[in-house]
Amino acid sequence: MSETQSTPVVVADGLIKQFGRFAALRGVTGEFAGGKLYVILGDNGAGKTTLLRTIAGLAYVTRGKISVLGSTEIKASRAEIGYMAHPSLLYDEMSGMENLRYFSELYGIPAPDVDKRCRDAIASVKLDPDLERPVGQYSQGMRQRMSLARALLNDPKLLLLDEPFSNVDARSAAEMAMLVAQARDRGKTVFVVTHQPAQLEAYADEFIWMELGRIVDRTATLGGHQ
Amino acid sequence: MKHGFTVLAVITAVLLSFALYTALVMAPVEQTMGNVYRIFYYHVPSAIVAFGLFFINFGASLVYLIRRNTKADMLALVCAEVGVVFCTVNLITGSIWARPVWGIWWTWDMRLTLTLVLWLIYVSYLVLRRFSTSSQTALLAAVLAIFGALDVPLVYFSIWFFRTQHPSPVMGGGGSLDPHMGYALLLNFVAFAFLAWLVCWTRYRLEVAQRAVHEAEAMQSLMEGAR
Amino acid sequence: MSFLAITRATLAKDIRLEWRSKDAINAMLFFSLLVVVIFSFAFDPTAEESRRIAGGLVWVAFLFAAIVALNQTWARELRNQVLDAYRVSPAPAIPLFISKAVGNFVFVAVLEALMTPLFIAFYKLRALGPAWQLLPIALLGTWALVVNGTFFAAMSLRTRAREIMLPLLLFPLSIPALLGMVNSTTAVLTGESSPTFWIALLVAYDVVFTVACLLLFETVLEAE
Numbered sequence: 001m002s003e004t005q006s007t008p009v010v011v012a013d014g015l016i017k018q019f020g021r022f023a024a025l026r027g028v029t030g031e032f033a034g035g036k037l038y039v040i041l042g043d044n045g046a047g048k049t050t051l052l053r054t055i056a057g058l059a060y061v062t063r064g065k066i067s068v069l070g071s072t073e074i075k076a077s078r079a080e081i082g083y084m085a086h087p088s089l090l091y092d093e094m095s096g097m098e099n100l101r102y103f104s105e106l107y108g109i110p111a112p113d114v115d116k117r118c119r120d121a122i123a124s125v126k127l128d129p130d131l132e133r134p135v136g137q138y139s140q141g142m143r144q145r146m147s148l149a150r151a152l153l154n155d156p157k158l159l160l161l162d163e164p165f166s167n168v169d170a171r172s173a174a175e176m177a178m179l180v181a182q183a184r185d186r187g188k189t190v191f192v193v194t195h196q197p198a199q200l201e202a203y204a205d206e207f208i209w210m211e212l213g214r215i216v217d218r219t220a221t222l223g224g225h226q
Numbered sequence: 227m228k229h230g231f232t233v234l235a236v237i238t239a240v241l242l243s244f245a246l247y248t249a250l251v252m253a254p255v256e257q258t259m260g261n262v263y264r265i266f267y268y269h270v271p272s273a274i275v276a277f278g279l280f281f282i283n284f285g286a287s288l289v290y291l292i293r294r295n296t297k298a299d300m301l302a303l304v305c306a307e308v309g310v311v312f313c314t315v316n317l318i319t320g321s322i323w324a325r326p327v328w329g330i331w332w333t334w335d336m337r338l339t340l341t342l343v344l345w346l347i348y349v350s351y352l353v354l355r356r357f358s359t360s361s362q363t364a365l366l367a368a369v370l371a372i373f374g375a376l377d378v379p380l381v382y383f384s385i386w387f388f389r390t391q392h393p394s395p396v397m398g399g400g401g402s403l404d405p406h407m408g409y410a411l412l413l414n415f416v417a418f419a420f421l422a423w424l425v426c427w428t429r430y431r432l433e434v435a436q437r438a439v440h441e442a443e444a445m446q447s448l449m450e451g452a453r
Numbered sequence: 454m455s456f457l458a459i460t461r462a463t464l465a466k467d468i469r470l471e472w473r474s475k476d477a478i479n480a481m482l483f484f485s486l487l488v489v490v491i492f493s494f495a496f497d498p499t500a501e502e503s504r505r506i507a508g509g510l511v512w513v514a515f516l517f518a519a520i521v522a523l524n525q526t527w528a529r530e531l532r533n534q535v536l537d538a539y540r541v542s543p544a545p546a547i548p549l550f551i552s553k554a555v556g557n558f559v560f561v562a563v564l565e566a567l568m569t570p571l572f573i574a575f576y577k578l579r580a581l582g583p584a585w586q587l588l589p590i591a592l593l594g595t596w597a598l599v600v601n602g603t604f605f606a607a608m609s610l611r612t613r614a615r616e617i618m619l620p621l622l623l624f625p626l627s628i629p630a631l632l633g634m635v636n637s638t639t640a641v642l643t644g645e646s647s648p649t650f651w652i653a654l655l656v657a658y659d660v661v662f663t664v665a666c667l668l669l670f671e672t673v674l675e676a677e
Binding site: 369376385391 | 601608611612613614618621622624625626628629630632633636646650651654657658661662665669672673676677
Binding site: 053056057058059060074075078079081083085087088089090091092093094098102103105106107108134150154 | 458459462463466469470473474529532533534535537538539540541542543544675677
């Protein structure tokens with residue numbers, strides 16, 4: 001475990017997110033130091049995805065303040081964030097390289113570096129960069145790995161993964177878990193929302209337990225929560 | 227606040243009754259149309275009130291877009307709803323009036339067409355508010371209101387030019403107004419304005435209460451979770 | 454990362470995706486053809502007055518084809534939540550809007566180019582006025598539909614009954630543009646009046662709403 005950053009990477013203060021009669025977040029407060037791997041756990045409807053999307057700057061809170069990478073401006077940190085969700089966030093009709101080349105443009109990766117960066121990202125998730133098959137025809141495990149490659153493309157400081165192991169074969173899941181831990185070892189801060197915490201038990205720094213829109217506990221081990 | 231509301235309600239009731247009496251009994255009979263024309267005392271004021279409310283909606287939407295002020299959003303919603311009601315009254319009374327007088331149910335004259343287009347825009351505004359799944363419904367609605375406001379002058383000019391090429395009967399009558407009629411019209415306008423104010427105020431209070439209830443329901447589990 | 458580079462990349466990506474799902478294009482092309490045929494059955498093309506009503510018919514047919522096309526192009530961004538990938542990147546919102554609008558414009562223009570010869574054939578259309586004016590009218594009118602259409606298609610992503618919300622929001626606001634398109638086309642076809650005012654109206658409409666869309670698109674895109 002490394003503690004390369006002393007200032008907290010994410011600071012949440014009383015986050016409330018309301019949709020009409022329903023509140024997804026009912027007062028989330030906490031500070032999260034950099035360079036750690038956090039695993040967020042909880043039942044469906046606990047607010048895990050909402051919290052992750054709020055950190056990613058994709059969702060707004062009704063009340064409360066959140067600061068990500070030192071800024072409360074939603075758009076300020078986008079270049080430093082990598083986000084992955086259960087849907088692949090990829091275009092089904094294009095190949096892996098074509099997808100990543102497009103997203104490289106969005107991140108402003110200079111043209112001469114694009115090809116190498118994309119190939120490296122795909123290789124790092126143990127996929128073949130020269131595979132011309134469209135992503136829509138991949139297996140779920142391959143697709144999630146390619147999605148992770150996309151999330152890592154811009155070498156983000158903050159990595160946010162929402163259910164990366166869902167419906168994924170055991171080998172792909174283990175590979176991704178290892179990659180995520182390696183990202184943390186390189187100094188990145190990682191938040192993973194998952195229903196399969198066992199995959200990350202060996203690597204995680206902290207487990208965050210959510211219930212009914214609030215953080216109810218933070219433990220160092222999986223067995224620490226009552 | 228409570229007193230103010232009651233006072234307003236009483237004044238409105240008085241004004242409306244008197245205005246009704248003026249319109250139906252006191253105002254002189256019109257030369258060509260006979261007593262049918264009296265519907266004009268509802269037709270014209272409802273149009274002015276509707277347009278006024280839509281204008282307030284535009285202002286409130288603009289404020290919301292810039293400041294994200296919840297009160298501005300509620301005001302916008304209220305004015306849109308009540309405005310649509312008065313606009314509907316205007317369109318229907320216009321139709322009812324036209325039929326016995328000019329023999330037609332509808333004509334594409336300037337005022338009517340503009341009113342119809344505004345009605346369409348604001349109904350779509352209300353539909354958007356109802357069908358939105360976003361948590362930022364107020365913002366989307368405000369954007370639509372701005373677009374609507376930008377559209378109005380374009381609609382005006384397009385109909386104006388169209389009418390110069392295809393003249394048709396002008397409803398609501400041009401020409402000068404008998405001073406007694408003018409008085410009755412003004413009175414009815416004031417009465418309608420007060421009515422609109424009363425209804426808007428009621429609807430506003432309802433909206434405030436509704437939002438408070440939603441918020442309470444949403445946060446309810448917080449109490450349970452804290453146990 | 455520049456606006457131009459991102460716009461170009463997004464447009465290229467969209468064209469590539471459109472090309473690869475040829476089914477959708479073919480279906481759209483066939484749909485446009487059907488619309489023309491149905492209209493020709495409904496409004497008897499041998500009538501004397503066809504030149505007078507053709508302007509309206511043609512533009513209503515274009516409007517329906519455009520609605521179907523507009524709904525399609527944003528639908529692609531909803532699959533696999535891929536729009537989130539754009540939003541979470543530092544790329545600004547405006548290049549996305551411009552590339553979608555331009556892409557839609559090209560797509561609708563292709564549909565119009567297919568439908569027009571059919572209308573000319575079915576209605577035996579011949580312009581009595583200066584026919585060259587039909588080109589700027591077509592361009593301005595199509596842009597009027599597409600610019601607001603792209604904007605409101607994006608807005609309707611945030612609603613239920615998404616596909617009906619687009620025409621519901623678009624039609625009332627498009628009324629002045631529709632008057633402009635139809636009347637200018639009729640003016641040129643019949644040669645009985647000058648389309649100048651209507652063309653000026655279309656220009657005003659296009660300018661006003663292009664600016665409004667560019668200024669407010671980001672608000673709509675981020676309104677989750």
